[in-house]
Amino acid sequence: MINLQGSLFDPPRDRVSGFRCTPIGPQFSRVLILSILGSLTIIACAPQQYQAPARTAIPVSTPQFTYKIVNTYPHDPGAFTQGLVYEDGFLYEGTGLRGQSTLRRVDLTSGAVVQSLALDPELFGEGITLFGDRIFQLTLTSGIGFVYDQQSFSKLDEFSYTPEGWGLTHDGRELIMSDGSAELRFLDPESFHVISRVTVTDGDLPVQWLNELEYVEGEIYANVWQTDLIARISPDTGEVLGWIDLAGLRRDEPSAGVLNGIAYDSEGRRLFVTGKNWPELFEIELVSE
Secondary structure (H helix, E strand, C coil): CCCCCECCCCCCCCCECCECCCCCCCCCCCECCCCECCCCEECCCCCCEECCCECCCCCCCCCEEEEEEEEEEECCCCCCEEEEEEECCEEEEEECCCCCCEEEEEECCCCCEEEEEECCCCCCEEEEEEECCEEEEEECCCCEEEEEECCCCCEEEEEECCCCCCCEEECCCCEEEECCCCEEEEECCCCCCEEEEEECEECCEECCCEEEEEEECCEEEEEECCECEEEEECCCCCEEEEEEECCCCCCCCCCCCCEEEEEEECCCCEEEEEECCCCEEEEEEEEEC
16 A cells, blocks of 8 residues: 655756766655655766665555566666667667667566667667667767667667657657656657657646656556656646556665666566666566555
């Protein structure tokens, strides 16, 4: 049971050289923070630091879900996961950090990286999505996204955007992009022009810090950065349809960062989640509270 009251997320935003690594001090409107999970986590990208995920207040009127672990798979603990997609037994993963950002094809069962492409050292890789036979990948502050051939990872195109790139998915027609704000943008996958925008809200308040995205059976699942929460969002209205609380999945160890990585197997109806530098990837089922 998620025993929470109030509403949502509007923390101040800070940057260290374009890196989302400064611990945040959330300031919430009508919010009660009931518990803090974990301790300050030091990531391998020292001297920047990450704050461990925090339990954040959400309205009790919004449907709430926890999870049941169905399977556990190995995951590269060196992968600073920024985007995740599943298809035909493989995960496609985008990783971050300047000088370490990659695009990868990973065998689900073994966790082995079977194909990898390194981004230019000055780029900070972000969200990815697989649309048809093309992979789209964002970068954080450079304002450049890339399009790759799914099989060869050869670059087919580039596109630009502002202000930043965080999460990426698609609904079969349009790309859906987050930038860390409460807004989601819908882009034409050929011209990359913005077709529409929605503001994500729970009740009458905007939900900030939307990060990794995955389109799941007509809904957008969005990880809220630096929390254990995934918002289930209506793509038509931006309304939060439910909250998934994944507290307890992250290992209590210094190397494991925040939750970030959602993938869905539409044929097998399997949901996968992981985090930055986690040694495991989990297949989970949602449990209604």
